[in-house]
Amino acid sequence: MAERSFAKEVEHLRLGDGETFKGEAILAITKGLLQAGVSYVGGYQGSPISHLMDVLADAKDILDELGVNFQSSANEATAAAMLSASVMYPLRGAVAWKSTVGTNVASDALANLASGGVTGGAMVIIGEDYGEGSSIMQERTHAFAMKSQMWLLDPRPDHSCIVDLIEKGFQLSEVSNTPVMLEVRVRTCHMHGSFVAKDNVRPVFTLEDARNSPKRDLDRIVLPPAAYLHEQEKILHRLPAAINFVRDNKLNEWFGPSKGKVGIVLQGGMYNNVIRALQYLGLSDAYGNTQVPLYVMNVTYPVIDSEIAEFADGKDSILMVEEGQPEYLEQAVNTILKRRNHTARVQGKDVLPMGGDYTVQALMSGIGAFIEQNHPHLLGNRPPLPDAREALALPEVEKLKSVVPSRPPGLCTGCPERPIFAAMKMVNEDLGEHHVSADIGCHLFSILPPFNIGSTTMGFGLGGASASAFGQKGGKRSIAVMGDGGFWHNGLTSGIGNAVFNKHDGVFLIVDNYYSSATGGQDILSSRATNGNRKTNNPIIKAVEGVGATWIREVDRTYDVGKMKKVLTEALTTKEAGPKIIIASSECMLNKQRRVKPLVAKAIKDGKRMVKERFGVDEDVCTGDHACIRLSGCPSLSVKQLDDPLRDDPVAAIDNTCVGCGNCGEVSEAAVLCPSFYRADVIHNPTWWDKFKARLSMTVVNSLQARRSRSRVAVEFA
Amino acid sequence: MMRDETVRLALAPAGDATERPISIAIVAMGGQGGGVLTGWVVKLAEDAGWVAQSTSVPGVAQRTGATIYYVEMMRAQDGRKPILAQMPTPGDVDVVLASEFMEAGRSILRGIVTPGRTTLIASDHRSLAISEKSAPGLGIADSSAVTDAIGVAARQEIIFDMNALAIENGSVISSAMFGALAGSGALPFPLEAYHAVIGTGGKGAAASLRAFGAAFERTVAMAETANAEPVAPAATPAPKPDAAIPRFRDHRMDTLARRVDALELPRPAAELALRGLAKVVDFQDLDYGSEYLERLERIHQIDQMLGDATASETGHAHELTAQTAKYLANAMAYDDIVRVADLKTRAGRRQRIVDEVGAREDQILHTTEYMHPRLEELAGILPAGFARWLQRQTGLYGWLDRRIDKGRRVRTYSAGWFVLLYIVGGLRSWRRASLRHATEMAHIEAWLAQAVQAAQYDYALGVEIVKCRRLIKGYSDTHERSQSKFAKVTAAIQQLFGRDDAAKWASRLRETAIRDGEGGDLDGLIKTIRSFA
Structure with missing residues (x-):
């Protein structure tokens, strides 16, 4: 598992009754699952869910003790399908992924699951990647929960509340025979906090029990006429059961005074920021003693009509705080009140932003406007609100706007994908630009400076598929890129298999870096590490050959830019029909460094001969053109201004974070750039033979240097 | 140390109700240890019995992108835990820690550094963004704009090169920033509490403590100096005394240097001319220096003539000479394979690399050059007539080019390669006759x-x-x-x-x-x- 140990985190999972857990919420959720007595856990990594997957992958001992089956699923659809174990058996199970992307992939299985319903509690942990810093399209999972009828839990950002809702969520799932989603936003997942733990629970009914006494029930399968019955069940039984459970167990919360002219209804996840906004407005203290009645929806679907109506009673207006669009909840609240002829006015997106993060600032101005319009007296002696506008308007700050450069993410130092895209850029110079369909993964950074390669990205593993319209013969070929992660996620079938079948005349580049790197370096089928719990070392080429591809080239050291260039050129120009598949492999440098660095340090300490490599630039030779950087973007390759009035432009420079991958040298050689790069090899613990050779050649070197120094006019200043 | 906004609400109890937590934003780039620093700050508060909450959105920003960590801390009161916000609010952040200078600038643009409230602790070293590096020519952003903005936007500023200080102490920047935070006095915790957080066990703890201590002392000293000289108006930098024009160490340069003196150029132009002279002599020989000066003297003469006529109106006197001094030297010291071989075989070069990579006495250093000379470059150093003849023999030229045009890995300090490079470097004597020249x-x-x-x-x-x-x-x-x-x-x-x-x-x-x-x-x-x- 990527050579990174989560041993410390695993220990958190062992905490017993009454002990205090301190750490990230995503880890608290992991612990919560064990406390709830799950039998199986699956999922697909991706921010902010990776940590849950990583820790469970390292927690084999604990999971074995509890009889929990943990799987890193092939993709989110696999994970969702895994929940079918809870359909016939009283087994609790949870799966996790990044949403909405993961939910989209899982939708087929989820819709089937939700239609037939479940016996055991089934829960999807949704890492809602929405708002600032998100890496995906801005959408809400809420729509999916509604259309398939899965209950959506949206707990307050508080470890105790989240963990408690996991336990309650399983119960809710069981009493209403419906799978539930636990939605946690990115900031909440990474939030450090604490809660009082309980003992882990070993399930009474085990997976083995299920296997030993299998059950089937045709009514639970989505086939007519059962499918029609499912819809009636959803309406007549499951929804009322859920509503009763949510209401009876008080999953939603009320804060503040029971009466008031105005009140606020909010998603649980908005709670902390709403309190702060109220505090700025002088309407709450830091401990949540609010002057405004709050109805906190820790369950955002189903909406509990009676609770909404009750909350609205006696109020002139209520504000719906609902992050993201469209305003499903605001519409629901309006419908509920209208049907009851309730006169309370509902506001929401008219005073709050339609899209984007509900930051404290956004909430403060929205809530402020709402109260100003409906109950201005409440704002009383208006305290000054935090405001940066004055500072931002200062001319010195204004000027900064055009100075501070943007900082797009890029490939790590020594990344094996850098030489691939450098080679692609060079091939473009020879053969012209090609259409490139990109995929999801580290290699997507090729779309940003300095490479600027790639026109579209349609979804994980879909790089190949998204080139399929361009598969006819003639003209310039398209290039489809996918990573090894995407390849195993679905790209083998959706991309490669499809291209073989349709005789697609294009180039398919599979970037194999031995891990699912972008999500933290998890092992996958083709990982080359040995993993005691999984079967790795299944080469991509065998899979590609297996689906019938014939033109396949492997580049087993991506740093060989010359070879990479040659293979790409061949793929783009060969007469052979069908897909041209290139598998470019080298280990993810981040993971390699984690793996190799301690080994090298130990070997050196033990007196073994070791060569450490890094690159450098001869600054007198460099002319400051920076073409090398435009083909690289390596974080360790930078520029520096020389203290020489004769030179205008800064020269290239390599800092000591260089890992000696070789890309700089290979690129400058392949692109015929300049001879200023050198690789410096330092031999630690040299052998007598090393020393002998070095002494011999240095004698020659020194005497020649001395000879030339004598004849040369020294131009140093005194 | 709780902040207490005394707000007269129209409602009952104000007082404690308006206490707000201490808020700290850490702006960093991926791989700078922002997460570690955040963890330390949280532990610092928790050790003191406070409630602390941190949040972040690492996402893809972990790979060299800019990211922000946010911490709030407050005492629990009568068993009631404070509700802490999940993101900084512009205009209400107490401490901003920026691990790079442009990131400090970005934090100002985010509105989280404001004059009424914020202590800005920032390292003023630069880690260049890709657009700054890849720009042909000069694309580095102007740091002075950040300095100016900090001057007006921060309540208190603690700015120094925390990265260099960390490296000096064998540690990473997060330790130095933690030290600066301790030294700033922005948080109500004693020095020992910070030490306890770093701990003594663990890998690199000793180095972390060293960097922490150095940054702490530096910060405290800065504060003391600032207090000692209250509100000293920003001193305009004193004009540099007109130091003597540099002299060459080697007396063989004297005759040439005197010719530069004779031009009676203003100091910056004279310095350019001397450096230019040095560059061309270093490139070839003293005669070549003389050629350089002949050209420069010619331009200077014209400049004098024009200058007399135009100086008064344009103020351009000697600009032509000065710019020629600079660019003529660069033009005359053109880049050919002789120059590259010469630079790569110099004695000082090896020492520079040894220092750069930190190779010790008992270790052996080799270097490998990545060269890709083409026939053009080789033909360039042949005598002009022969080279032109060769270029006309298209068949032969192509045949040779195919043999020559490929990447070569040159082991600089192996005897064989060194001798070869040395010989090429010695072709200086041919150079004047060459086609390239x-x-x-x-x-x-x-x-x-x-x-x-x-x-x-x-x-x-x-x-x-x-x-x-x-x-x-x-x-x-x-x-x-x-x-x-x-x-x-x-x-x-x-x-x-x-x-x-x-x-x-x-x-x-x-x-x-x-x-x-x-x-x-x-x-x-x-x-x-x-x-x-």
């Missing part, structure tokens, strides 16, 4: 002639033409491309003769050419110029 000299003469011709009518335009030499750089392909840019620009400038704003357009042409293809559109600009010229 003839081409370069003709190019220089044409360039200077154009500049002089222009200067006679339009002094500023002449200077601009001299500066166009900056366009020529690189080796092989890059060199060819840069030469064609130079040719395009100088040809376009020729069309500008006679216009009042010719110099302005020439300068724009040059700047655009530098960025051509990377945000600059030279052909487009030339088209525009044709439309009115």
Whole structure:
């Protein structure tokens, strides 16, 4: 598992009754699952869910003790399908992924699951990647929960509340025979906090029990006429059961005074920021003693009509705080009140932003406007609100706007994908630009400076598929890129298999870096590490050959830019029909460094001969053109201004974070750039033979240097 | 240390109700240890019995992108835990820690550094963004803009190179920033509490403590100095005393140096001339230095003539000479394989690398050069006549080129390769007879002639033409491309003769050419110029 140990985190999972857990919420959720007595856990990594997957992958001992089956699923659809174990058996199970992307992939299985319903509690942990810093399209999972009828839990950002809702969520799932989603936003997942733990629970009914006494029930399968019955069940039984459970167990919360002219209804996840906004407005203290009645929806679907109506009673207006669009909840609240002829006015997106993060600032101005319009007296002696506008308007700050450069993410130092895209850029110079369909993964950074390669990205593993319209013969070929992660996620079938079948005349580049790197370096089928719990070392080429591809080239050291260039050129120009598949492999440098660095340090300490490599630039030779950087973007390759009035432009420079991958040298050689790069090899613990050779050649070197120094006019200043 | 906004609410109890937590934003780039620092700050508060909450959105930002960590801390009161916000609110952040100078600038633009509230602790080292690095020519952002903004936006500022300090102490920047935070006094915790957080066990704890301590002391000392000299108006930097013009160590340079003195140039121009002289002598020999000075003297003479006429109105006196001193030296010290071999075999070079990689006595250093000479470069050092003949033998030339044009890994300090490089470096004696030399000299003469011709009518335009030499750089392909840019620009400038704003357009042409293809559109600009010229 990527050579990174989560041993410390695993220990958190062992905490017993009454002990205090301190750490990230995503880890608290992991612990919560064990406390709830799950039998199986699956999922697909991706921010902010990776940590849950990583820790469970390292927690084999604990999971074995509890009889929990943990799987890193092939993709989110696999994970969702895994929940079918809870359909016939009283087994609790949870799966996790990044949403909405993961939910989209899982939708087929989820819709089937939700239609037939479940016996055991089934829960999807949704890492809602929405708002600032998100890496995906801005959408809400809420729509999916509604259309398939899965209950959506949206707990307050508080470890105790989240963990408690996991336990309650399983119960809710069981009493209403419906799978539930636990939605946690990115900031909440990474939030450090604490809660009082309980003992882990070993399930009474085990997976083995299920296997030993299998059950089937045709009514639970989505086939007519059962499918029609499912819809009636959803309406007549499951929804009322859920509503009763949510209401009876008080999953939603009320804060503040029971009466008031105005009140606020909010998603649980908005709670902390709403309190702060109220505090700025002088309407709450830091401990949540609010002057405004709050109805906190820790369950955002189903909406509990009676609770909404009750909350609205006696109020002139209520504000719906609902992050993201469209305003499903605001519409629901309006419908509920209208049907009851309730006169309370509902506001929401008219005073709050339609899209984007509900930051404290956004909430403060929205809530402020709402109260100003409906109950201005409440704002009383208006305290000054935090405001940066004055500072931002200062001319010195204004000027900064055009100075501070943007900082797009890029490939790590020594990344094996850098030489691939450098080679692609060079091939473009020879053969012209090609259409490139990109995929999801580290290699997507090729779309940003300095490479600027790639026109579209349609979804994980879909790089190949998204080139399929361009598969006819003639003209310039398209290039489809996918990573090894995407390849195993679905790209083998959706991309490669499809291209073989349709005789697609294009180039398919599979970037194999031995891990699912972008999500933290998890092992996958083709990982080359040995993993005691999984079967790795299944080469991509065998899979590609297996689906019938014939033109396949492997580049087993991506740093060989010359070879990479040659293979790409061949793929783009060969007469052979069908897909041209290139598998470019080298280990993810981040993971390699984690793996190799301690080994090298130990070997050196033990007196073994070791060569450490890094690159450098001869600054007198460099002319400051920076073409090398435009083909690289390596974080360790930078520029520096020389203290020489004769030179205008800064020269290239390599800092000591260089890992000696070789890309700089290979690129400058392949692109015929300049001879200023050198690789410096330092031999630690040299052998007598090393020393002998070095002494011999240095004698020659020194005497020649001395000879030339004598004849040369020294131009140093005194 | 709780902040207490005394707000007179129209409602019952104010008092404690308006306490707010201490808020800290850490702005960092991926891989800078922002997460570690955040963890330390949280532990610091928790150890003191406070409630602390941190949040972040690492996402893809973990790979060199900019990211922000946010911590709030507050005491629990009567068993009630405070509700802490999940993101900083502009105008209400107590401490901002920025691990890089432009990131400090970005935090100001986010509105989280405000004069009424914020202590800004920032390292003023730069880690260049990709756009700054990849720009052809000079693309580095102006740090002084950040300094100016900090001056007006922060309540308290603690700015120094925390990265260098961390490296000096064998640690990473997060330790130094933690030390600066402790030294700032922004948080109500004693020094020992910080020490306890770093701990003594663990990998690198000793180094972390060293860097922490050094940063702490530096911060405290800075505060004391600031207090000692209350509100000293920003001193205008004293003009540098006119230090003596540098002298050469080697007396063989004296005759040439005296010729520079004889020009009686103002100091900056004189220094350029001396450095230029040094560069060309280093490139070839004393005679070559003399050639350099002959050309420079010629330009100077014209400059004197023009200067007398134009100095009063344009203030350009000696600008032509100064710019020629600079660019002529660069032009004469052109990049050929002899120069590369010479630079790579020098004694000082090996020592520089040893220092850079930190190789010790008991270790052995090798270097490998990545060279890709083409036949053009090799033919360039052949005697001009022979080289031209060879170029005409297309079959033979192609056959040779196929054998030569490939990447070569040169083990610099192996005896065999070193001797070869040494011999190539020694071809200096052939150089004057070579094809490359003839081409370069003709190019220089044409360039200077154009500049002089222009200067006679339009002094500023002449200077601009001299500066166009900056366009020529690189080796092989890059060199060819840069030469064609130079040719395009100088040809376009020729069309500008006679216009009042010719110099302005020439300068724009040059700047655009530098960025051509990377945000600059030279052909487009030339088209525009044709439309009115």
